[in-house]
Amino acid sequence: xxxxxxxxxxxxxxxxxxxxxxxxxxxxxxxxxxxxxxxxxxxxxxxxxxxxxxxxxxxxxxxxxxxxxxxxxxxxxxxxxxxxxxxxxxxxxxxxxxxxxxxxxxxxxxxxxxxxxxxxxxxxxxxxxxxxxxxxxxxxxxxxxxxxxxxxxxxxxxxxxxxxxxxxxxxxxxxxxxxxxxxxxxxxxxxxxxxxxxxxxxxxxxxxxxxxxxxxxxxxxxxxxxxxxxxxxxxxxxxxxxxxxxxxxxxxxxxxxxxxxxxxxxxx
Numbered sequence: 043x044x045x046x047x048x049x050x051x052x053x054x055x056x057x058x059x060x061x062x063x064x065x066x067x068x069x070x071x072x073x074x075x076x077x078x079x080x081x082x083x084x085x086x087x088x089x090x091x092x093x094x095x096x097x098x099x100x101x102x103x104x105x106x107x108x109x110x111x112x113x114x115x116x117x118x119x120x121x122x123x124x125x126x127x128x129x130x131x132x133x134x135x136x137x138x139x140x141x142x143x144x145x146x147x148x149x150x151x152x153x154x155x156x157x158x159x160x161x162x163x164x165x166x167x168x169x170x171x172x173x174x175x176x177x178x179x180x181x182x183x184x185x186x187x188x189x190x191x192x193x194x195x196x197x198x199x200x201x202x203x204x205x206x207x208x209x210x211x212x213x214x215x216x217x218x219x220x221x222x223x224x225x226x227x228x229x230x231x232x233x234x235x236x237x238x239x240x241x242x243x244x245x246x247x248x249x250x251x252x253x254x255x256x257x258x259x260x261x262x263x264x265x266x267x268x269x270x271x272x273x274x275x276x277x278x279x280x281x282x283x284x285x286x287x288x289x290x291x292x293x294x295x296x297x298x299x300x301x302x303x304x305x306x307x308x309x310x
Contacts, residue, residue, distance in 0.1 A: 046105060047235040050139055051187055054163045057138070062168045073175035074203060080157035082180035082206040083226035086129050086257045090279035094270050094304055095129035097159065097259065098297055099284030100150055102134070103141040106238035111288040114141075120150035122294025123287070127301045132159040132282055133178075144176045151177025159208060163187065167199035180206040183225070185216040186235060190223070197223050208259060217248055221256075228252050229259035229282060249277045267303035274308070 089095035100123075102114040120131055133150050134142030142162075151158045157179035162169065164181050165188075173181050181200055183193060193209075200207045209225035211217045212234065220228050230252075232244045240263045252258045260278040264270060265286040273281065283297075290296040 045235070046238060047184075047186065050105075050136075050163055051165060053138055054136070055165050058166045058168060061172075062166065065168070067171075070171055070175045074171055077151075077174055077177050079174065079179045079204045079206075080155070082130055082157040082159060082208070083257050085157050086227065086259075086280045089129035090257070093308075094274050094301065095257075095280040096127065096270075096297060096301065097130045097132050097280055097282040098123040098126075098128035098287055098293070099132040099161065099282060100134065100146060101132075101140065101142075101161075101284040101288050104238075104285070105139045107285065109141075110285055116146040116149040117153045119293060120153045122292065123297055124154040124156050124294075126294035126297035128156060128297060129280065130157045130159060130179075132161045132182075132284065135160055135162045135176075144172060147173075147178055148176045151179075164196055167196060170196065170199040170203050170205060174203045174205055178205065180208055180226075182208050182210055182229075184210045184235070185220050186210075186212060190219060193219065193223050197225065210261065211248070212244065214248065214251065217251055221253060225256060227257035227259055227280070229261045231261040233262035245273060245278075246276055249273075252277075267300045267307060270300065270304045271307040274304070 086095040103109045133147040134140040135144050135147050136142050159180045160173040160178035206226040208227045208229050209220035210229045210231050211220050230245050230248045232242050233240050242263050245260050258278045259280040260273045261282040264281050264283050287293040
């Protein structure tokens, strides 16, 4: 049976081929050169030295939850989340399944000083060029989506364009593969991308296996300061939080309160 991940990857591959075929590559290279990457992993590391580093996600919709935020305005959302204490932003650029766009990435990146991750299903080096051209500072690589050779090719493309890589894993085998290709950050996603169910135990099972030399990121199912405190205690440096913030009337204020409560629990 074809999984949801397989469906998304197949659709993404077709879409990338269409964009690549009609793109003005010289113009895109100029746009990419005009953007100076802000240092995604280094920024998370700095913030994590004195508190939880939150990667706040600009997420309008998802395949599992449908529409999450009807009033979706990237620039004010980005500014509010930066003011609320986000260490970085994650911006969905997938159009078909998440109602995202590269323009959302550009607007968010232009609005804030903190680094921005292009959150998408990266299948081609052309998307890495797109990421930097539209103001991205890092890309997501989903280990489950690729064989080792393709992962290495995409990782090297990111290095060529000066972008960091957040490698996303779901189990021990994927974690080993992520470590082998040398990502700046490794994210453990508790959401199974084959059926979108969440298993929070995965976060605790894998954290001790992630080298201290990379930024350790917890992904999915983080909805409260209690969740963040428990995962920081377990050893995570950073926390990718999307839906829990996007459903709030004021995501920036909600993030500020979550960080305040986490600091109180930590005795900071």
